[in-house]
Amino acid sequence: MSASERENTISRAWRGFSRRFSKRTQTERLLGAGAKTSGWEKFANRLAIALLLGTFLLSLAHAMLRSTRTTESGGKEVITLAHWQLEPGVRDGLNFVAEKYNEMRKARGEPEIIFKQLPITEKGYGQWVTTQLMGGTAPDLIEMGLGLPWAVWINYRARYFVPVTQEIMRPNPYNQGAFFMYDGKLTPGEQVPWKETYIDAMGNPIYELQEYYDIGLSTFGCRLFYNAELLKKLTGELAQAGKWPRALDAPPDDLREFLQLCDAIHELKDERGRNYMPIAASGYGCHTMWGQILEPLTGLVQDDVDENMDGWSANDETFFTILQGRVKFDDPRILKVMGLTREVSKRFQQGWKGLSRDDAVGFFIQRRSLFISTGSWDGMYLKAQAETAPVPFEVKIAQYPTVSPKDPEWAELGLGRNSEWRGTAFPFGLTKNCKHPDLVLDFLRFASSQKINEELNRVIGWIPAVQGAKPSEFLAAFAPNIDGPRKGWDLVLGGRTQTIFDQVNPLVQLGQDEKGQPFTEKEWAVRMQNDWIPAAVADFEQRDEVERDFLKSKESTAALLRAKMILGAGTAQGDYYQKRYLGYLGEPVDSPRRIARWQFRLREARQKGLVP
Numbered sequence: 001m002s003a004s005e006r007e008n009t010i011s012r013a014w015r016g017f018s019r020r021f022s023k024r025t026q027t028e029r030l031l032g033a034g035a036k037t038s039g040w041e042k043f044a045n046r047l048a049i050a051l052l053l054g055t056f057l058l059s060l061a062h063a064m065l066r067s068t069r070t071t072e073s074g075g076k077e078v079i080t081l082a083h084w085q086l087e088p089g090v091r092d093g094l095n096f097v098a099e100k101y102n103e104m105r106k107a108r109g110e111p112e113i114i115f116k117q118l119p120i121t122e123k124g125y126g127q128w129v130t131t132q133l134m135g136g137t138a139p140d141l142i143e144m145g146l147g148l149p150w151a152v153w154i155n156y157r158a159r160y161f162v163p164v165t166q167e168i169m170r171p172n173p174y175n176q177g178a179f180f181m182y183d184g185k186l187t188p189g190e191q192v193p194w195k196e197t198y199i200d201a202m203g204n205p206i207y208e209l210q211e212y213y214d215i216g217l218s219t220f221g222c223r224l225f226y227n228a229e230l231l232k233k234l235t236g237e238l239a240q241a242g243k244w245p246r247a248l249d250a251p252p253d254d255l256r257e258f259l260q261l262c263d264a265i266h267e268l269k270d271e272r273g274r275n276y277m278p279i280a281a282s283g284y285g286c287h288t289m290w291g292q293i294l295e296p297l298t299g300l301v302q303d304d305v306d307e308n309m310d311g312w313s314a315n316d317e318t319f320f321t322i323l324q325g326r327v328k329f330d331d332p333r334i335l336k337v338m339g340l341t342r343e344v345s346k347r348f349q350q351g352w353k354g355l356s357r358d359d360a361v362g363f364f365i366q367r368r369s370l371f372i373s374t375g376s377w378d379g380m381y382l383k384a385q386a387e388t389a390p391v392p393f394e395v396k397i398a399q400y401p402t403v404s405p406k407d408p409e410w411a412e413l414g415l416g417r418n419s420e421w422r423g424t425a426f427p428f429g430l431t432k433n434c435k436h437p438d439l440v441l442d443f444l445r446f447a448s449s450q451k452i453n454e455e456l457n458r459v460i461g462w463i464p465a466v467q468g469a470k471p472s473e474f475l476a477a478f479a480p481n482i483d484g485p486r487k488g489w490d491l492v493l494g495g496r497t498q499t500i501f502d503q504v505n506p507l508v509q510l511g512q513d514e515k516g517q518p519f520t521e522k523e524w525a526v527r528m529q530n531d532w533i534p535a536a537v538a539d540f541e542q543r544d545e546v547e548r549d550f551l552k553s554k555e556s557t558a559a560l561l562r563a564k565m566i567l568g569a570g571t572a573q574g575d576y577y578q579k580r581y582l583g584y585l586g587e588p589v590d591s592p593r594r595i596a597r598w599q600f601r602l603r604e605a606r607q608k609g610l611v612p
Helices: 003-031 039-068 090-107 125-135 150-160 228-240 255-266 283-305 315-323 332-345 357-365 376-387 437-447 450-460 473-478 495-510 521-549 551-567 572-584 587-607
Strands: 077-083 113-119 141-143 179-182 185-188 214-219 222-227 277-279 369-375 395-398 425-430
Touching: 077 090, 077 125, 077 425, 077 437, 090 113, 090 437, 090 450, 125 141, 125 150, 214 450, 222 228, 222 283, 222 376, 228 255, 228 369, 255 277, 255 332, 283 315, 283 332, 283 357, 283 369, 315 521, 315 587, 332 495, 332 521, 357 369, 357 376, 369 376, 376 395, 376 473, 395 473, 425 437, 437 450, 495 521, 521 587, 551 572
Parallel strands: 077 113, 077 141, 277 369
Antiparallel strands: 141 425, 179 185, 214 425, 222 369, 222 395
16 A cells, blocks of 8 residues: 555545544534533543453453463473362362472472462363363363363364373383382383373273373272261260160161161251251262162162173163163162162252252251261361361261161162272373473373372372372272172163153152152152153164264274374384274274164164064
């Protein structure tokens, strides 16, 4: 654009502005002085605009600084880490690791780092992660898995995170001097791949990507927490009244005896004349008790459901087992489990379904309840709250009670303590936005070494994820049971069946339907038979379509693994990809066979009139 053209453009713009301004002033004169804006209003408007503009500029500057600054004054590098864990001890534990890491670097003559945490609330975590990743302002490490659908997290991993597969195949240098079980024998840490030092060998890679992206630092479990002093006091009162054999230091292991104890305690009153609530329950706590006490009892039907005898009752096996009538919802074994579900929930306080986890914790800390069911992630929080309560008390942890095989009514359900599989949790992914990935990976190796991982989780009050790292004495009761029953069927095939399950199960727990009428395990069986089967058919057909659409992706994945195997030939990474490739090779071939087999069985069920 020439100088004369620029002048003409500016002149036209100014004339347009002048005309609009003159029209505005003429209108104000015609309307009269009463319509004019007062001096105070003008000042307020200008102040609001200035504040808005100032806030925008500050936010923009903050975002630019966060996205570009990787060093502090003095040349120290910065590691930023985001998570949603607002429980007491988490930030202290991570800061503790950073301090130890700096001590180690100082001893080696290396510069210290600056460690910054970004704790984000659970409610807004998914939106925050999305904004940061898409805006290019993400921190170096992000805790994975909350606030977004699983499919979105997979997509984010592929787009915004760095795969760590090759790194975890190498030994962790910070495990020197430690020993791990590897290839069936105790092996020095310097000979064990980083991946194999975890209690679950870091599980499986992300299936759709066939790569590892997450480095976890903890593992979790669920247990029954109780007020030790109140238990002894109340059972002592019951013993004096001849209503209980003796004062107890721990809750009963037998489920029937435990429920009887809950009934006896509910008859007692506190200092304000209120009946005790034996279990501080909520929708959240009920879920943990269901998963630990009741769901494994469906293992009674596992032999009928598990067609391929791999030890797991898959949802497609469950679908055809129910469709063909080999197991029915009114099966006497299932009805006993559902009846026991109702018996357990009878011991919850009124209105428990609508209460939050915090509500239940409040009842427990106020000494209105004796027990609370939750996970190890809440352990240190409950302990700290109890120690600082108006009337302090000691929190202890017990295993969930089980059905005795000699029980007069439930003997068939006496399968023993359930099997507890523990996987790695508290996982972090390395973002592509990170300016010093080697340093951040080194920090993760340090945090997941046997010694430091034990100390980290001791400070937090969680369970270590690394072999040989021991939990604190307080959490010793969380040692997992690797034997025992696991659930015998899987009723969730997709969104529709999940909805039916979520709608009908609470009714038998509450003992009444939507209209307030009694709802027993028999009504549950009728409702599930009528509502679940149509929903399962719809979910099954939709999953079949997804499987067919996914065939091309499986072929691409196999080709990708083959290429990585060839490129990494002769290395530990090449060996890993070879193992994955050989194990995956049959998947693209077997999938059409599996789909055809499903279609044949579904068509056969329709011909027999089994599908409504």
